[in-house]
Structure formats: C-alpha cells, structure tokens
Amino acid sequence: MIPDLRTFYNDHFTEEKYQIFCAERSARFQKKIEFKICETPVFIPESFRDKLFLAGEQIIDKICAPDFLHKTQHAIPMHVNVPGAEGKPAFIALDFGICKGPEGEPEPQLIEMQGFASLYAWQHDLGMSYKKHFNISDGVHHILNGKSNEAYVAQLTETLLGGYAPEHVILLEIEPEKQKTWIDFWLTRAWTGIEPVCITKIIPEGDKIFYMRNGVKTRIHRIYNRLIFDELLERKDLQYAWNLTDPTDVEWVCHPNWFFRISKYTLPLIQSPFVPETHFVHTLTSIPTDLENWVLKPLFSFAGHGVIFHVTEQDIAKAQAHGDAFILQRKVEYIPVIETPDIPAKCEIRLMYLWDQKEERPQLVINLARLSKGVMIGVDYNKNKSWVGGTVGYFK
Secondary structure, three states: OOHHHHHHHHHHOOHHHHHHHHHHHHHOOOOOOOOOEOOOOEEEOHHHHHHHHHHHHHHHHHHHOOOHHHHOOOOOOHHHOOOOOOOOOOEEEEEEEEEEOOOOOEEEEEEEEEOOOOOHHHHHHHHHHHHHHHOOOOOOEOOOOOOOHHHHHHHHHHHHHOOOOHHHEEEEEOOHHHOOOHHHHHHHHHHHOOEEEEHHHOEEEOOEEEEEEOOEEEEOOEEEEOOOHHHHHHOOOOOOOOOOOOOOOOEEEOOOOHHHHOOHHHHHHOOOOOOOOEEEHHHOOOOOOOHHHEEEEEOOOOOOOOOEOOOOHHHHHHHHOOOOOEEEEEOOOEOOOEOOOOOOEEEEEEEEEEOOOOOOOOEEEEEEEEEEOOOOOOHHHOOOOOOOEEEOEEEO
C-alpha cells in the first residue's frame, strides 16, 4: 500500500530468502511452526493509518464508557462465568478488514474484536525478523506506541508479571506444546520467565492453586490466560482437578469473562462508520429483504467456522431458535490491495492494545496482519495459495 516500499520488496524478494527466514523461525526452539507465515509484510500509508487509528479509538471509547459492563452483563454464559475481580481487560484486539469506502477508497471496517490475548510476543519477533531478512526501511515500524524493541518487551513483561516473580505466574493453556501458536508461548517464556502450563497440571488446594516447577510445588498467584473455554469443553478426554469457575485466590491477565464481553457480542452495541451494521438475530422484528448483502455468524466460533455467507430465511429461523447465539452482519467488500507476484491479496489488520490497570485507557502497542486470496481470511480458505497467511504491518 506504500508503492515505493511495495515495489522494492517485491523486486528483491526471493524464495530462497523466504525459506531461510521461515527456517530460522522454527530453528530457534528446534520445533516446526505449523501455521503459514506470509511471504510479505504489509506497508501501511499515512492516509489509511490515520483512518485505522481513528476507528480503533472510536471503538475503545465504547469499551471505556461507564455503561459498558452493564450492557455486556448478559454476554457471559452462566456455565463459564469465572468468579473474581475482572479489573480492566489487559488485552484488546480489534480486527479490521481493508474494505471499499463510499468513494471506492480503502477504508477500515471492524470484522471482529476480542478481550483476549493475541500473539503479543510472536508479532514482535516477526516484525524484527522481516527487517532482518528483507532489508525493510527504518522509516516504518511494527510497534505502534513509539517504543524501542527493548521497551516493548519490558512493557509486555510488566503487564504479564504484575509485580510477581516469574515462578508465581503461569501461561495457562490446553497442552500448550501441541497448540499451533506454541511459538508465542515459547517466546513469552524466553522473554519473561513465565512457564506455559496445561490445565491438567494445576493442583488445587482449597482456594489456592499450585503447579510443579523444576520438581517443586509452586504457588500460582497470577494467570496469563490463553485457554479458550470452547476448546476445553470439547476435550472430553482431558482429566483436570481444577475448574476455572471454582472460587480461587488468583489474579488474571486478562480475566476470562472479558473474552465474552469484548467479542462479536459487542458489535451490535457499536454505531460507527467503521463498524458494519450488526444485529442480534433474536431481536430482529423483520428479516432484511436483501439477505444477499448479509452474513450470519455464531457469536463464539473460530477460524470462520459456522459462518453462513448465502443466508436464507430458513437460516434466520434456525438461528433465532438459539436465542442470542447469532448475529446478522452487513457484508463488507474487501479490496485486494496487496500486490503479489500473481494476483493481489486481501488483508485484515489487527490492532493490539495493552491496558495498564492504573490507566484510564488502553494503549495501542503492536499489530497483526493476515493476507488472503480466498473467500475468507483463514487457513481453510487459502490452501495451496502463496503470499497469504499471518504477517505484520509496518506503519509510517
């Protein structure tokens, strides 16, 4: 999107450089990265950057509003409501598609949002790595709050540790070594000392929890949560002694209830030119006559699963039978703006925030980008395609 940087990158790209780049990423921990790393980063010009940051701030305004907790009180399913002080969401991620604006110009449109940790360590490592291997200008940056590489790691570490020694903080997941995003966990451990721990390894004693660290039973005071309830509930094979919904003397980064409060559930509550019109299906008083311009989405699904693009009245009726489990969202038109060796790619950009509990607002710190040549962003829609997958944006 920055023409001179895009032309320079494409002209100097070689498959050999890319393979060395990918191999080095896996070699660091002698473990293969299973997800697709895109062949290219994204170069964001000032004009689109300003729209994107404005869109993000407008949505953050809604999350910071005094009535936000009240408006989202029904977002949390009762069977996964975790007790304890929720505090402020330490992590907020806003996913914007690069879409066609009223005059045909690129415009950000909010696709999804989450009050849950994203790849805060991996995206920083990736941002530094592209620059190392592909001779990218020092005039663009992947860190978005003006901090140095070292200062960003220090800020992330402070957010995660919350004043505790690393041995009393864990990264909670389900079999973290088997997750596709394991690289983010391993980098987090390398930078902060926080150990990735499977829920099956948690030892409850009354309202306190422990884990074995180097053969020593160690108290857990703080949890960096990367566990998603849907996956936990689907894993009938897992045996674990501690339930997240048990009253527990522990701090959360960030509290699991924010996963539900800041989610697709929030989209119908936001009116903004950067947010497509969205409705809870169960509140519809009439069905739109132009269903071809709408998409039906389950509230809590991942990687596009359960999304219906060609919506029928029968689909609406089925969704309404499930209460507030579905939203109907007006379609947006992605613009293929990223030039690649064959056809241009579509792009989504995730703005990633950290929220210091002492501050009134979260701070935009880093980003994630995903390129697609399929009908949707995501692995299932981009098989056997090149210059697609996860990457990072560089901003002027």
